[in-house]
Amino acid sequence: xxxxxxxxxxxxxxNWERSNAFYRDVxxxxxxxxxxxxxxxxxxQQLNLHGPGLAxxxxxxxxxxxxxxxxxxxxxxxxxxAQDHLARHGVKVELGPVQRFGAQGIGTSIYxxxxxxxxxxxxxxxxxxxxT
Numbered sequence: 001x002x003x004x005x006x007x008x009x010x011x012x013x014x015n016w017e018r019s020n021a022f023y024r025d026v027x028x029x030x031x032x033x034x035x036x037x038x039x040x041x042x043x044x045q046q047l048n049l050h051g052p053g054l055a056x057x058x059x060x061x062x063x064x065x066x067x068x069x070x071x072x073x074x075x076x077x078x079x080x081x082a083q084d085h086l087a088r089h090g091v092k093v094e095l096g097p098v099q100r101f102g103a104q105g106i107g108t109s110i111y112x113x114x115x116x117x118x119x120x121x122x123x124x125x126x127x128x129x130x131x132t
Contacts, residue, residue, distance in 0.1 A: 067117030
């Protein structure tokens with residue numbers, strides 16, 4: 001069987017402008033207009049969005065509500081740089097740094113929230129520091 005890769009997942013947002021600004025400015029997403037909505041592209045991965053004015057089909061049996069997602073992003077450098085980046089954008093770190101298990105094994109993570117309250121995580125595999 002061919003190797004399967006994650007292509008995209010879906011989150012729900014409540015305000016296009018606010019979410020677009022956050023995901024573009026804080027997470028570096030490329031904003032992709034899709035019909036009357038948006039998707040956020042990160043290199044070869046993508047977050048598709050359900051939001052105001054969209055009637056997506058099909059939907060999950062219990063569609064996720066705004067703020068109900070939990071998504072992890074790999075930070076490409078030391079986690080201290082991620083903490084500084086979030087601080088510059090006024091984003092509060094909720095937890096971390098802590099050791100976590102991710103797609104590449106053990107890394108160090110910090111947790112924060114998007115404007116709707118979804119839990120987001122930056123994980124760095126480059127940190128040699130122990131989690132505190």
